[in-house]
Amino acid sequence: MADEKRIKEALEINSRWSGSADQLWARISPRLRPKGPWRQQRQFWLGTAAAALLILAFFLKAVQSPLPPPAEPEENPQLRSFSALPEEEALLRAPGETIEFTLQVFPAPEGQQLGPPLLAITRLEEDQEPFLVEEIILDLEILGEVSGEAASFTLALQAPGRAGFYHYRAQGSFQQDGIVYNLQGAMEVEVQED
Amino acid sequence: MSPRENELIQRAKAGEEEALETIFRLHVEAAVRLAYLITRNWASAEDAVQEAFIQAFRSLASFREGRPFKPWFTKIVVNKSIRAKEQGPRPYQGEEPNPHRLFQPEKRALDKEGLQALFAAINSLDEGHRLPLLLKYFSGLTEAETGAALGLPVSTVKSRLYTARQRLKKQLEN
Numbered sequence: 010m011a012d013e014k015r016i017k018e019a020l021e022i023n024s025r026w027s028g029s030a031d032q033l034w035a036r037i038s039p040r041l042r043p044k045g046p047w048r049q050q051r052q053f054w055l056g057t058a059a060a061a062l063l064i065l066a067f068f069l070k071a072v073q074s075p076l077p078p079p080a081e082p083e084e085n086p087q088l089r090s091f092s093a094l095p096e097e098e099a100l101l102r103a104p105g106e107t108i109e110f111t112l113q114v115f116p117a118p119e120g121q122q123l124g125p126p127l128l129a130i131t132r133l134e135e136d137q138e139p140f141l142v143e144e145i146i147l148d149l150e151i152l153g154e155v156s157g158e159a160a161s162f163t164l165a166l167q168a169p170g171r172a173g174f175y176h177y178r179a180q181g182s183f184q185q186d187g188i189v190y191n192l193q194g195a196m197e198v199e200v201q202e203d
Numbered sequence: 204m205s206p207r208e209n210e211l212i213q214r215a216k217a218g219e220e221e222a223l224e225t226i227f228r229l230h231v232e233a234a235v236r237l238a239y240l241i242t243r244n245w246a247s248a249e250d251a252v253q254e255a256f257i258q259a260f261r262s263l264a265s266f267r268e269g270r271p272f273k274p275w276f277t278k279i280v281v282n283k284s285i286r287a288k289e290q291g292p293r294p295y296q297g298e299e300p301n302p303h304r305l306f307q308p309e310k311r312a313l314d315k316e317g318l319q320a321l322f323a324a325i326n327s328l329d330e331g332h333r334l335p336l337l338l339k340y341f342s343g344l345t346e347a348e349t350g351a352a353l354g355l356p357v358s359t360v361k362s363r364l365y366t367a368r369q370r371l372k373k374q375l376e377n
Contacts, residue, residue, distance in 0.1 A: 022318060
């Protein structure tokens with residue numbers, strides 16, 4: 010039988026890397042940072058939108074508030090941290106439990122329309138590519154209350170039935186009374202079975 | 204997991220770029236070399252490792268602290284490398300290491316010991332037997348970790364390692 014030590018040696022001497030870790034890191038690190046204008050970060054699969062059409066169940070509350078429009082990532086020094094990582098601690102929920110998901114709505118800056126308002130739910134597996142679980146077109150009848158100002162809304166959603174780690178992201182544009190609004194929201198949810 | 208690695212993971216989860224870069228530097232060389240052993244092409248290996256780090260860092264939120272990072276990351280490297288290999292060999296921009304440069308005294312000595320023949324024999328194994336061998340003897344994973352990385356029961360890993368070593372012996376005897 011082949012000697013284990015010699016197998017290790019054979020693999021060791023035939024895999025010496027002459028490349029540069031610095032160069033490789035230079036290729037990786039930009040892809041972990043925010044990518045310029047927020048509207049360029051959309052990663053929705055529009056082809057599945059029709060099949061996933063869902064009327065939003067209800068809004069728990071619609072709070073009129075003088076929230077300023079969120080800053081663009083490149084203008085916000087706090088976003089030097091990596092956008093791919095969760096910005097906050099994941100919300101812990103049991104399967105099927107209610108999740109409160111906050112949306113921010115604000116008049117769209119000139120030329121920054123984001124397409125249809127969509128909510129994408131992505132499952133994150135330890136060793137897999139992120140998997141799109143569901144994509145929902147938001148029915149935003151409630152947005153008659155926006156009245157030209159920034160506002161935040163809390164949606165009541167149901168946690169997935171399967172334990173795991175999920176990323177929720179909503180964004181899109183809509184027009185009302187001649188004003189174009191953008192909406193956005195993101196959160197991480199960890200579903201744990203008892 | 205060591206306290207230092209645990210701390211690094213926590214900082215990386217919080218989005219600290221310096222922690223991510225430290226994790227990258229701790230694991231990059233072993234990852235590229237493993238990817239090369241799987242793909243047998245340096246460009247594919249570097250691409251696979253690049254994609255593996257990006258996926259790992261993006262999925263870090265789902266990584267449970269307290270577990271060792273290496274087996275988890277190795278599984279991602281293996282998957283990316285297999286995919287890169289399926290896409291075929293690619294030209295390498297850097298200096299291609301040439302294991303056949305026999306004018307090197309070190310290589311001559313090693314060849315006397317038959318290590319190049321052994322390496323050729325390892326590469327002639329089918330992937331089902333070669334991959335467990337690489338993870339066990341190059342990456343230093345346990346048989347349980349190797350099984351987890353390849354989606355195999357430990358008993359299967361043990362059996363494949365045994366069979367692989369037997370086949371290598373037979374090839375080297377011929």
